[in-house]
Amino acid sequence: MARWQPGTRERLQATTLALFAEQGFEGTTVAEIASRAGLTERTFFRYFADKREVLFAGQDEFEATFVEHVAAAPPGTEPFAAVTRAIRAVATDFFPAGRRAYSRQRQTIIDANPGLRERELLKLSGLTGAMATALRERGTPEPAAVLSAECGVTIFRVAFSRWVAANEDGGMVPILDDVVAELRALAARAA
Amino acid sequence: MARWQPGTRERLQATTLALFAEQGFEGTTVAEIASRAGLTERTFFRYFADKREVLFAGQDEFEATFVEHVAAAPPGTEPFAAVTRAIRAVATDFFPAGRRAYSRQRQTIIDANPGLRERELLKLSGLTGAMATALRERGTPEPAAVLSAECGVTIFRVAFSRWVAANEDGGMVPILDDVVAELRALAARAA
DNA sequence: TTCTCGATGTCATCAACTGACATCAGCCTA
């Protein structure tokens, strides 16, 4: 018989999400999470660098997907276009209609706590950096690389928040396309 | 004779900046700051909500200036134009050539620590929200308001970081104008 | 059988905060 239950990480994640949803982020102690998962506080911190990080596990994969799509854009693709294509692809893979309920629950938790919003912003900032690097590697000069990446992440964020808040069920892609069009119109119209 | 030395807040700020510069953010304890300022840890926390916040005091004034300038744009001004004008004004008021050394020191401290970067991003996110609200109040619909505000803050951030890193001394405005032009070109060129 | 390894537990410690209450110079008022 195995000495420990398998799936420690997943158990910790599930417990954390449930408790945060029940009691809020600040109302939940790490000791509580660990004990409900049948583990120790110390073990929690072996799997997650801090209490916030649990909600952002899997971010690497997410970021890597973005980067791959940017890198895979046909040579000669305009940087901004490469970025929007990557976002579209990620939106399709990671945010189909069926995932909306989960995304909404998670986002509700994050939005309720400044500390979690901070962490979310830091992650998105990391994403920006990674995409900018990917663009630079395919020859985009500065400041075009950073600007394209930043605008891309902005578009993603705005579209995501509208998708999560929307009433009708559907994928994120149509909303995304709207937001891209709107941004381009805005920049074009500016005096 | 006064019971306490005046200028407590300022003393704490100065001490904090100095210690962070000397020893880094993590290498400095609040107890250390307080004691060097001739005060108690408890008093520190009466002035600043947490250890990071010291570096971001004055953010309200900064944000208010942005908002005022957006609100003061002539009626009919395009949202993106209103935002870029506001940034230009703030750049002139808050970031003249003479302020560069200070800005650089502060930014070096922030960039060296993820926790401080988080806080910075949260503040900028607050700024975005405030500008979006100001735009909405002058009739800009969604998602144009949010997008203009987001792009505005992006432009500001990119320009700021280039200004801080630049070799020649000068104000932030010329760099800013470059970045705006580049962003518009990017959006226009996208397929 | 014995050894080693890796996941977990135990324990001690620190630093960031927070609430409750004490102190006391200077001002206000009778």
Next chain:
DNA sequence: TAGGCTGATGTCAGTTGATGACATCGAGAA
């Protein structure tokens, strides 16, 4: 001018997040 009030600060005790050092002990290798 006595006496009380106020507001900035100190004191103290406690909680929680986070980290290092070391112990434990099944499982699988040698």
